[in-house]
Amino acid sequence: MEKLIVDTSSREYPVYIGEGLLHQSADLLAPVLEGKTKALVISDSNTAPLYAETVRTALEPLLPVHLHTLPAGEQSKSLEEYEQVMTACIHAGLDRHSVILALGGGMIGDLAGFAAATYMRGISFVQVPTTLLAQDSSVGGKTGINHPLGKNLIGAFHQPEAVLYDTDTLSSLPxxxxxxxxxxxxxxxxxxxxxxxxxxxxxxxxxxxxxxxxxxxxxxxxxxxxxxxxxxxxxxxxxxxxxxxxxxxxxxxxxxxxxxxxxxxxxxxxxxxxxxxxxxxxxxxxxxxxxxxxxxxxxxxxxxxxxxxxxxxxxxxxxxxxxxxxxxxxxxxxxxxxxxxxxxxxxxxxxxxxxxxxxxxx
Amino acid sequence: MEKLIVDTSSREYPVYIGEGLLHQSADLLAPVLEGKTKALVISDSNTAPLYAETVRTALEPLLPVHLHTLPAGEQSKSLEEYEQVMTACIHAGLDRHSVILALGGGMIGDLAGFAAATYMRGISFVQVPTTLLAQDSSVGGKTGINHPLGKNLIGAFHQPEAVLYDTDTLSSLPxxxxxxxxxxxxxxxxxxxxxxxxxxxxxxxxxxxxxxxxxxxxxxxxxxxxxxxxxxxxxxxxxxxxxxxxxxxxxxxxxxxxxxxxxxxxxxxxxxxxxxxxxxxxxxxxxxxxxxxxxxxxxxxxxxxxxxxxxxxxxxxxxxxxxxxxxxxxxxxxxxxxxxxxxxxxxxxxxxxxxxxxxxxx
Missing domain, CATH: 1.20.1090.10 (Dehydroquinate synthase-like - alpha domain)
Structure with a gap:
């Protein structure tokens, strides 16, 4: 496993890169999850069937884990899906001490990150990228959604508390x-x-x-x-x-x-x-x-x-x-x-x- | 005129309280507006007819001023109106160096502040409260909108660059x-x-x-x-x-x-x-x-x-x-x-x- 530290003015956080990390997520994320009340995994219809249960099984000994799945594709980076995500946060009973896990590619990371940035004025989140593109977007705290008139016009800076990059997930990519x-x-x-x-x-x-x-x-x-x-x-x-x-x-x-x-x-x-x-x-x-x-x-x-x-x-x-x-x-x-x-x-x-x-x- | 300074970890900004301040807004806001490309005044259907022209006339020598008006009332603090505001920002051609002025009560301050917090991941804004209630909400950087399932569940911390409180505006309040x-x-x-x-x-x-x-x-x-x-x-x-x-x-x-x-x-x-x-x-x-x-x-x-x-x-x-x-x-x-x-x-x-x-x- 490779590890690097991202050190920004608002937060310092680790990036883990390696094989099989989803199975080790309880260990690697233990410092982040300590004291958290609940986790909501946000994923898309391609990714959730492949990896959501692995994450849930790994983390459930630590805290209650909910799952919200949305349609795969950049079209989902919309205000409509954002509202659905916020509704899912409320239905799951997330509070200010809960955490969102973004399990998927850049679309999921951007949307789930923006949800974390704006749910109750900001809660914790963890990036769990599953695409090669997300190696870029999962680091740096840029979150957001698209407006019909332009890409990423709605968003916020919100750094994750950790990035967990399981390179095994890349094998399923076209x-x-x-x-x-x-x-x-x-x-x-x-x-x-x-x-x-x-x-x-x-x-x-x-x-x-x-x-x-x-x-x-x-x-x-x-x-x-x-x-x-x-x-x-x-x-x-x-x-x-x-x-x-x-x-x-x-x-x-x-x-x-x-x-x-x-x-x-x-x-x-x-x-x-x-x-x-x-x-x-x-x-x-x-x-x-x-x-x-x-x-x-x-x-x-x-x-x-x-x-x-x-x-x-x-x-x-x-x-x-x-x-x-x-x-x-x-x-x-x-x-x-x-x-x-x-x-x-x-x-x-x-x-x-x-x-x-x-x-x-x- | 009374003045106080709000000093937060993310920003320090002045609050001006007094009569006739809308007419002096060009002078008082000059430090904030320097270098800004455009201003968008966001106001509601009760407030805009009373004060929007005063603000526009005062500021137009400094920069182009656009106006977006939305229906008065807490019902407007919704995702739907938020989307309209974002569209207005784009149509007005706001960029990262533009500024939003929230002219109205707490609803306008919260919604316009959240728009400023999330348009292009955050641009400047100025609070111009016109109600007594907004004496509270205009200071402190809490911005947000309501979700059908709860008040202020969607939002961000985003401090204004100044608060301009013209107490003459209170005379029109019921x-x-x-x-x-x-x-x-x-x-x-x-x-x-x-x-x-x-x-x-x-x-x-x-x-x-x-x-x-x-x-x-x-x-x-x-x-x-x-x-x-x-x-x-x-x-x-x-x-x-x-x-x-x-x-x-x-x-x-x-x-x-x-x-x-x-x-x-x-x-x-x-x-x-x-x-x-x-x-x-x-x-x-x-x-x-x-x-x-x-x-x-x-x-x-x-x-x-x-x-x-x-x-x-x-x-x-x-x-x-x-x-x-x-x-x-x-x-x-x-x-x-x-x-x-x-x-x-x-x-x-x-x-x-x-x-x-x-x-x-x-």
Whole structure:
């Protein structure tokens, strides 16, 4: 088992990474659960049948455990499902000394975390991620739900009291989900860990390679990047914004696709390639686009996905992004690995590049 | 103009109390509004026609000002209106550097504050209370909305950046609202300011007396009690719980009445008399119930209001209160003025007293 500590201004908490951890959850979570009155496991219709009973059986000697299951899929990150979760909290009799366990992927972690942040003005929660993507979202305390007009527009910062990452749960993931999560790992490598980036380039040349034994080391390195950045800037007033590398266009594409056909990581991967092109175009850098595109394509990422959408509509969505300020477009760009920076970018430059991609010209 | 500073672990902010402050809002709020991109004034259908234009006219030289109005009344403190508010934030183009102004009573402050706490994971807000009740709720950072199953079950701690309290706005309040707000002032006096309590007993013997010139001094003393307690315990892990004096039964009665016939302060006033009876019954104290009841009755409070409801139903609601822990009933009691304490109380003792009141026996 690997362990790291996330140390933020509001809370310090452990992240456990390893095989079979769900079975050890009573031991690992004992410090968190001490003195708690009840636990509510929040999970989705894909995950609950696989793991909820394991968690319940492990924890029930310590405290009463309830379960609330909601439909799998990003569509559930809605105000409607949020209200259902709050109702479940009340029906389960949770009080201020209860704890919510988020058992699932990023959708569950974000929604259950937001429920924990706002039930009775905030109760404890534990992240139990079961997807590769959730290695990123389970650390750092960003919680939230989607508004019909934009992703993650409703939310709060609320740190978990522990993250329990049982890598055995990843075995049930389809390839699409492996790629989705791996994109955030690549992103962490690009913005803050050249050593990890070199290892990934060398050792991972296909989706199958992502599942190798070395995954656990990669996970630890990747989550350490996240933890370091969150430690420095919990509320995203500075360096934490770099974690949005690839996300400005990525979010806009996800919205344009109806949060359906494109996974988050696929959109982010395409967004990273776009950020490199943009950075080159604005003469901040000299990325070898052909080289990067070849690697991303070998890994199965749809790097040209943006060309399926209307450029003007993508730009409009980006202007409504949380990272925007008064309608200005702000991008995370990078001049080289480990050299990210924030740049205000003109609408016309983005439109120009998007139109070129649409014409197949870039 | 009176001024006090609220100093919490998360933020320090000024409270301004005085006449004509809405007209001076540009000057008083200039430090808060500096660097902000936009302002959204959130108000209700009673308050907006009276004061929204004054605020807009005052602030528009500083930044663009939008207005969102929702129906007056506690019923608007709902998830449905919350969603409308979030939509209004998006339509107004608010970003992370925008500010929400809550112009209205406690309902507006709580809802707009919760919107500010959760829009893009938290933006700035300013309380502009226009009721006497809001002297209490506008300080301390408790924000939230109601769930169909309970009051304030959804919410967050989020401190405003300033409180602007124009006492001219109180002139439009009906007597029922004066009484509602005054109950919280009496509560502050009971739990932490015997000097204020003596002055109130001497100078205020009717609803008309509440409107006297000395109100501003009372307000300052009352809000200082609140600020002192919040400073000591922002997250309600200790002494802040004393502010719930009268609220456990009060909330249950409000719920039983459908948040309609009984104002918050009326319910709290009845709850305080009940807390005194309970404290006497459990032999913690020797309150002169007849004396206290006579004063409360002269001020117009329905001290026997609980007798209109089913005792068992009130107890059931109290067990679901946020302050409850694992279904135990916890009350704030007081052995004397300035001597509040928390007590676990047996269900049967509460039922006994409620049944006595129903029979007219107490």
């Amino acid at each position: 390839d699409k989900e492996w790629r989705s999560g791996f994109a955030e790992m690549i992103k962490h490598a690009f913005i803050k860990d050249s050593n990890l980036l070199s290892r990934l380039r060398t050792e991972v040349q296909s989706t199958e390679d992502m599942k190798k034994e070395s995954l656990k080391q990669f996970l630890r390195q990747s989550m350490t990047v996240k933890a370091d950045i969150v430690k420095e800037d919990e509320r995203e007033t500075g360096v934490r914004a770099f974690l949005n590398y690839g996300h400005t266009l990525g979010h806009a594409m996800e919205k344009a696709s109806g949060y359906n056909n494109l996974t988050h990581g696929e959109a982010v991967a395409a967004g990273m390639i776009f950020a490199m092109k943009l950075s080159n175009y604005l003469q901040y850098s000299n990325w070898d686009i052909a080289y990067e595109t070849a690697w991303f394509t070998a890994l199965g990422y749809p790097v040209e996905a943006a060309s399926a959408f209307e450029p003007a509509a993508l730009v409009e969505t980006m202007k409504n992004d949380k990272k925007a300020r008064a309608g200005e477009l702000t991008f995370v760009l990078a001049s080289a690995p480990e050299r990210p920076f924030l740049a205000k970018v003109k609408e016309r430059d983005i439109l120009h590049l998007l139109l070129e991609m649409k014409k197949g010209g870039s | 007597d029922k609202e004066w009484r509602s707000g005054f109950a919280e002032m009496i509560k502050h006096a009971f739990i932490k300011d015997s000097n204020l309590l003596s002055r109130l007993r001497t100078e205020v013997q009717s609803t008309e007396d509440m409107k006297k010139e000395s109100l501003k001094q009372f307000l300052r003393q009352s809000m200082t009690v609140k600020a002192d307690i919040v400073k000591e315990d922002e997250r309600e892990t200790g002494v802040r719980a004393f502010l719930n004096y009268g609220h456990t039964l009060g909330h249950a009665m409000e719920k039983a009445s459908g948040y309609n016939n009984l104002t918050h302060g009326e319910a709290v006033a009845a709850g305080m008399i009940f807390a005194m009876k309970l404290s006497n019954y459990l032999q913690y104290s020797n309150w002169d119930i007849a004396y206290e009841t006579a004063w409360f009755t002269a001020l117009g409070y329905p001290v026997e209001a609980a007798s209109a409801f089913e005792p068992a139903a009130l107890v059931e609601t109290m067990k679901n209160d946020k302050k409850a822990r694992a279904g135990e009933l916890t009350f704030v009691l007081a052995s004397a003025p300035e001597r509040p304490f928390l007590a676990k109380v047996k269900e049967r003792d509460i039922l006994h007293l409620l049944l006595e009141m129903k029979k007219g026996g107490s």
